[in-house]
Amino acid sequence: xxxxxxxxxxxxxxxxxxxxxxxxxxxxxxxxxxxxxxxxxxxxxxxxxxxxxxxxxxxxxxxxxxxxxxxxxxxxxxxxxxxxxxxxxxxxxxxxxxxxxxxxxxxxxxxxxxxxxxxxxxxxxxxxxxxx
Ligand SMILES: [Zn+2]
Numbered sequence: 001x002x003x004x005x006x007x008x009x010x011x012x013x014x015x016x017x018x019x020x021x022x023x024x025x026x027x028x029x030x031x032x033x034x035x036x037x038x039x040x041x042x043x044x045x046x047x048x049x050x051x052x053x054x055x056x057x058x059x060x061x062x063x064x065x066x067x068x069x070x071x072x073x074x075x076x077x078x079x080x081x082x083x084x085x086x087x088x089x090x091x092x093x094x095x096x097x098x099x100x101x102x103x104x105x106x107x108x109x110x111x112x113x114x115x116x117x118x119x120x121x122x123x124x125x126x127x128x129x130x131x132x
Contacts, residue, residue: 001038003073003109006030010053010075011083013040022046027076027086029053033061034068054092058099067100073109085111093121 001009009030016026027043029052041056053074061069076084087110088096096103096118104119119125 001032001071002112003071003115004112006032006038006071006073006109007075007083007085007112009038009040010073011077013042013053014075014077014083015042016077027053027074029057029072029074031057031061031072032070033064033066034070035066036070037061037064037066039064052089052092054088055095058095062099067103069096069099069103069106071107071109071115072096085109087121093118097122097125 010028012028014025014028017024023045025042029041031039033039039057039061041053041058041060043053044051044056054072058069074086074088076086078084087108096106104117104125106118107115108118108121109115
């Protein structure tokens with residue numbers, strides 16, 4: 001699956017809904033697992049309790065017994081319908097890493113022709129300096 005196809009998949013699940021308590025689904029995520037399964041998720045923001053689209057998609061993957069991610073992308077759609085690819089927040093970066101250490105090599109899609117590895121978005125991820 002190409003970056004473009006995964007971006008389209010993530011965009012397809014976006015469905016913004018506002019309630020008096022929160023904002024749902026303005027961000028969508030699609031990921032490809034190690035076994036080439038595609039999982040999707042949307043955001044849910046209620047007060048200080050936020051679940052990012054990435055962690056919703058990863059939750060579905062884990063429910064299916066998978067832990068390794070090949071590629072992941074999140075998109076945000078604004079009020080005018082424009083779609084933006086957005087990188088994972090700090091919490092999601094750490095979450096992806098801790099779901100499986102090999103996910104440090106997960107490709108994070110930033111554009112149709114641009115990806116970075118998760119470890120590039122986690123500076124000093126392997127900094128463990130023993131103190132004398
Ligand atoms: Zn996040």
